[in-house]
Amino acid sequence: MNFAYPAIAAALLAMPLAAHAQSTAEDKVAADTAPPPAITVTGSVAIASDYRFRGVSQSDQEMAVQGGITIAHDSGFYIGTWASNLGGWGTFGGANMELDLIGGYKAKLADNATLDAGLTWYVYPGGADKTDFAEPYVKLTGTTGPATLTAGAAYAPKQQALGRWYRTGADAAAGVYTNPGAKDDNLYLWGDGALAIAGTPLTAKAHVGHSWGQDGLGPNATAVSPTGSYWDWSLGADATWHNLTLNLSYVGTDISNRDAAYLRPSFSKGQDGAGNIAGGTILASLTAAF
Template identity: 40%
Template sequence: MRMICLAALAASLATPAFAQDMQGDADQAAAEVVTISGGTALVSSYRFRGIDLSDENMAVQGWIGVTHESGLYAGTWTSSIDGFGELGGSDLELDLYAGYKTALANGVTLDGGLIYYAYPGSTGGEYEFFEPYAKLGLAAGPAAVTLGVAYAPAQDAIGGNNNLYVSADAALPIEGSPFALDAHVGRSEGETTLTPGGGYTDWSLGASASWQGMTARVAYIDTDICDLSALAAGATPDIVDAAVVVSLTAAF
């Protein structure tokens, strides 16, 4: 055993450059296996499926995620909230997520996972709930379309009933420029705290400009929830009315 150790020590002393190269290769391989990404954003209001959870106030958001080359990923996303979005007193939403994404064919991907919504410090009840989701991504040249479905089983935090949300998103970068266009439409069904007045539809149209990891975006967001439904749910009509939302994002 001692001879083996001495031989290994001699080899390491005799070939320091080789050892450094090997370490560099190992670091590069590790970097290729696991990718870490994240960022922060400042938004004029936080809209969740068309509903304003920051009560028309500015919100600060941030996220970090880890992706394995196999397609497995996990991470966390957080945002400040206010007013109707406080859900009993918390001023913070903290989402934990994990999932798996894989390519089905050229330009076709399947993404599925689970999100756990938490509101640290909330009072008056438990407001944490979980929601499985699945997304089908379709790409044709620079354009991309994502079809999504999310299902929250009946849980105390959402009124003891289930909720189904289906959505379609489209993104179109303008070739040769830093600009891009995007559109979204979603439908929520279920008599829960997520759906004032029952089922409703939300939609948005947006435009963005990106430069060296920074993205500025402006979007028009609206729902078909009537003011009476919002009032009946204990909210002000302003949180479901049409709004122009501006955001600045820095990602790494």
């Protein structure tokens, strides 16, 4: 019996299957070794029990909904935006919203060190005149094992949004500018630390910062550094599951009721002249990244 023809036929049938298997393997290798895309888009949405900016509540100690998006190029340049609702002290007005427009450049100094420099433009859509301001920043981040450390500086040059337009909170409540058009600058230095806890979804986090700026209230009866000079800090932890992060932190400042007395009623919950919106509190937030 001649087995040549069946053998040849079987070989011919096997050739496409072998070619397909080889092609699939090659495609997988190519996918694994393909360079990352030149442009990446990342973002997040969050809900927080309070919006604290450098230790001071910007949402009248009420919940805040926040979100942002960043577009980054593999050259290191990036642009982004971030937004949150506002409420409480001063007169944010308009949409009662903060909209941050961000642009910068990240440079890799080493495998475990990155330098990031850019500018944030703080915008309050439809709010009081002269409240928007620009603030350049620079920060250095390094990692060692499970620990990440960041040191940063943000300096906003003289602008009307940072000037002392009201001497006191009483002047602001009466709607009487005591020094309209005043300009001032602001310096903020900070340090952050994060430590991933091995074998758990937890990351311990700490922050400390110091502000130097105007000593009083700006054109919207708020201020980046309301008492001129103060410390803020936080201590807490992240718990991460897939793209969700739950954070619990204790946040506080060294602004006492006595320090803030001359800023009231603006600098208080509900502008009632009582509660300290820079007092220590526990904050909770839930963030979804995409």
